[in-house]
Amino acid sequence: MSLTIEQHDTAAGPVLYLAGDLDYEQAPHLRRHLDTLALHAGHCLLLDLSDLDFCDSSGITALLAAHRLAQIAAADFALTAVPPRTLRLLTVVGLDQVFTIRTPTTAHP
Template identity: 35%
Template sequence: MDGGIAGTAGHDRLQVAVRQHGESAVVSPSGELDHHNADVLREQLDRCSELGYSRLVVDCSELEFCDSTGLNVLLSARLKAEAAGGGVHLVGMLPPVARVFEITGADAVFTVHDALDEALGE
């Protein structure tokens, strides 16, 4: 990655793009997030925190699958962001991913937006 946080990282079925938007880091995972590749997302979220971004917007519009390991990565990022005075905002969850959050009750602890513009404007 060069300059700031713009860049991508990936492994097998998951790609993660990261870019800055004002005071927020926009993290865009695409593909399938599971126990085989959750570290790819974890590393990008941790890097954003290390760079001082406490407000993370996770654009899930291209995330096709998320298992419990992926959910735990996002929950951990949420705790770190909140401890730094920020938060994690989820955007555009597809029905299979949204269902995981609904079943576990995790949708109640995240701020969830339908559109990226909505999340970035908040």
């Protein structure tokens, strides 16, 4: 399945809604999208994974790239609505201790 990325810019920073598979074939799509972001100090880059179907090690590497982009911009980084299988993967590799993982408060618009 392909990956779709829907971006909403908010006063707090960009929110990216990811849907589909974040795998070897699709991770470069996210990385290219990250290259186009206008992220500033004090912003928060939020990735909403509520419609993510699958994530492999290439997807994890893309999430790390997003985290690094936020660090470089002196911005915060968070994931929300992380599916159970993806959360388990993040926990196994210890990234649940690196990434801020938020409980979703609102549905995707």
